[in-house]
Amino acid sequence: MFRKGSKAYSIFNIKCPRCHESDMFETSSYSFSKPFDMKERCDKCNEDFFPEPGYYYGAMFLSYIFTAFFSIGFVLFFHWVLDWSTAASFGLLILVLGIFFVYIFRLARALYINIHVHYSPTAIEDGKERGSTASAAAHFGR
Numbered sequence: 369m370f371r372k373g374s375k376a377y378s379i380f381n382i383k384c385p386r387c388h389e390s391d392m393f394e395t396s397s398y399s400f401s402k403p404f405d406m407k408e409r410c411d412k413c414n415e416d417f418f419p420e421p422g423y424y425y426g427a428m429f430l431s432y433i434f435t436a437f438f439s440i441g442f443v444l445f446f447h448w449v450l451d452w453s454t455a456a457s458f459g460l461l462i463l464v465l466g467i468f469f470v471y472i473f474r475l476a477r478a479l480y481i482n483i484h485v486h487y488s489p490t491a492i493e494d495g496k497e498r499g500s501t502a503s504a505a506a507h508f509g510r
């Protein structure tokens with residue numbers, strides 16, 4: 369399920385949804401440097417990561433829903449199952465969200481683009497052909 373070629377591989381590793389080779393972001397999710405700087409295009413297959421302005425607006429809702437359910441489950445588990453105090457449960461939640469915040473932000477974007485873009489094993493060869501037209505389009509201010 370998590371092999372290259374599956375949606376889960378692209379989403380959880382934040383890889384290009386078309387070729388599954390290149391990372392969608394410049395830096396590692398845990399480096400905390402340039403956390404939100406996404407590449408405009410895939411380095412390997414030239415897939416456009418910004419097909420339209422405001423494309424990732426919907427990804428915000430995905431990360432909101434995911435974070436809300438995660439937070440409820442997390443606090444309930446520590447408070448009820450492990451019998452931690454409410455303050456300690458929330459304290460740990462804040463720490464965990466602090467560490468995973470960048471990853472969750474990126475995960476939502478990877479999930480979102482994977483709804484529209486599908487894996488292609490020949491993406492890299494196709495991208496080289498598309499490359500010339502894509503850069504021409506960029507030149508003329510698409």
Ligand SMILES: [Zn+2]
Binds near residue numbers: 385387389390410491
């Ligand atoms: Zn690619």
